[in-house]
Each structure stands twice: as C-alpha cells, then as structure tokens.
Amino acid sequence: MALDKTQENTHPINSLGFAKPPSETRVVVAMSGGVDSSVVAAKLADEGYDVVGVTLQLYDHGAALAKKGACCAGIDIHDARRVAEEKGFPHYVLDYENIFQDAVIDEFADSYLGGATPVPCIRCNERVKFKDLLETAKDLEADCMATGHYIQRKMGNRGAELHSAENAGKDQSYFLFSTTPEQLSYLRFPLGHLPNKEATRALAAEYGLSVADKPDSQDICFVPNGDYASVIEKLRPGSAEPGDIVDHEGVVRGKHNGVLHYTIGQRRGLGIGGLSEPLYVVKLDVDKKQVVVGPKEMLATRTIPVKEINWLGDEPFDSEKEWHLSVKVRSTRPPREAIIRPTGPTTAEVELLTPEEGVSPGQACVFYAPEGSRIYGGGWIWRG
Incomplete structure (x- = not known):
C-alpha cells in the first residue's frame, strides 16, 4: 500500500500505510459481531496494532435479541465483546439508537410510502458508520478506522481510490458508493483482497475466534424475514x-x-x-x-435521472463533459455500459446503452470504470 501523503518516510510503511510501527498506530475497528469485522480486529491485533473495537447499538436490545441473523443485534454485541476479550484489546458499545432511527429507519419508511424502493444499508454507511462513528474514531485519536466490508482502497496518483473487492460475489461497492474522498483517506478495508468468504472463515479459525462458524447476517437488520410492509405499518400506522x-x-x-x-x-x-x-x-x-x-416491455428503461451524486473521479464532475462508464442500478445486477451526462453539480442523466428492466426510484445508480475495478461514485435514482 502506498504511503499517505501526510506521513513522513521515517519508518518502513506498515500494512495500513503509515510510516511508523504498528504498535504506535491506533486503529478503530467497527465491529458488528460478525465474522468479517471480527477477523479484521483479530488480524490487526495480531499484527501489533493499537486496536480499539467499537460496536453500535442501533436498536433496543430486547427487540434485537428476538431477531436472528441481523447485524448489530444484542447477541452480536456480546460476540464482538467476546472477540475483544479473546484478543486482548478494548471494546466499547455506543448507543446510536436515536441517530439510526432518525437517519435511516424514518427515511426508509417515508421513502417506501412515497413509492420508492430505498436501500437503507447505504444510508447507514453514509450517515452513521462513515459519519458519526468515523468522527468518534477521530475523537479517540485513531490514525484510521477499519471495517469488514468487501471492497478495496487503493492509492492512486491523486490519493485514495475505491475499487471493487477481489471476490465479485462478495463485493459491497454498490452499498459504499457514497463514501467521500475525505472519508476514504481515513478508512481501511483489510478483507477486500481475499478471494472468497471461505478464506475469511479460515482466518477466523486460525485466530481461534468463537464466531468462526457464525452464519452471515441476512436481510436488512431491522426488517425481519424481509417483510418490509409489516415494519412500515408499525412505524406509520394506517399507512x-x-x-x-x-x-x-x-x-x-x-x-x-x-x-x-x-x-x-x-x-x-x-x-x-x-x-x-x-x-x-x-x-x-x-x-x-x-x-x-x-406488459414486461414497459419495464424497459433507457434514461435514468440521478441526484445526490457523490463523485470519486480524478477530474471534476463537469457539465461540459460526458462520462462513458458502466453503471449498476441494483446490487444484484452486473454493471452495464452507460453515458453519464451531468445536469448540475450533483445531478445527471444516465443513458443506458442497453435498456434495463425494473429500474426503481430510491435505488442507487453506481458508476464503475468500463474496464478494471475502480468505482467513480454514484447517486440516487429519482422520478425526474
């Protein structure tokens, strides 16, 4: 990994990109209690870093404990704490219930009631994990914050770049397109280069972690069994x-x-x-x-209006220029060739060279390099 420009070359560069010993490099690890973030914390602790684990309580313990397979639930807080004890680093639980309610859950309900199909996991990363939690990491005087996301951060000629994970099947770039350049300079993703999830579980077993065989979380954390409607009806009675x-x-x-x-x-x-x-x-x-x-042919869409664009390209997002990139309009679909025409500083019209079916307001439109793994940001699909 290339050296961050803010560091002087007074010591060999460590694995997180700092020119100082791991023992003098503090890293806050966002720990969900799952296998991925636990492996990140254990790996960095074994390498000698000054690790601080932080887990967010996003909703009521009692309600969370009743829901299996969700991240940030009561059992996950317990699992994260146990990993920290096993590996000998401090661990803190922060109550973000009100923040999560205001920044993620309420907008999810209102967007759904507005006829959109929202993606709350993106908003959680954008508004909670990479905003408030990242600021907490800085308050703890950490040099960086690490997460268990499957995505890669690479140093380019103009600073940190966002790249897809090595394992396309686990790639989470669609959910992280709104990561800003400033956040990216501070974040680290130690699992992005791994070939598959089996490699992560092998590391968990190697480190002797109690969560090595823990199942992956399923669905949106606050939506049991994917039943969005019942959750929204509870949040907005009479809806x-x-x-x-x-x-x-x-x-x-x-x-x-x-x-x-x-x-x-x-x-x-x-x-x-x-x-x-x-x-x-x-x-x-x-x-x-x-x-x-x-009929099915009415689902075909060629032109997509996009707003709230987070641009990660080297050149400015200029209305005088067209961008020939690939885009994803749903997390489960492959990138498709497109022309992106800026209509303002954070808005654009995206023309798909091949029409897509089922393009929905509220979903993200994420920009990818036509060749290679780099992500150029993205925005939110809206009605126009």
Missing part, C-alpha cells in the same frame, strides 16, 4: 391504505391493500386472474393509491 390495481390504460384490474406491499417489476402476488399475458408492476402512484401494471 396501508387500499386502492385500485389499474393497467397502463387506466382500466381497473383489481384491488390492493396498500401500495407499500408492491415493488417495481413485481409479477407474482398481484391477484389478477384471467390474463392473456403476464402483467408486471410498472409504476406506484401513491397520490392516487394506484398500483399500475403493464
């Missing part, structure tokens, strides 16, 4: 108002029990019988309380 399912010509095809139960591109569970061809959800009209359905 599941019934309405009509109409086709693209306005003909009523059925009834629904709340727009929040549907997503763009959905085919199953519409409750519409006697169709000559399959119909898909092509639009959610919250104001009219309508779920609009149509």
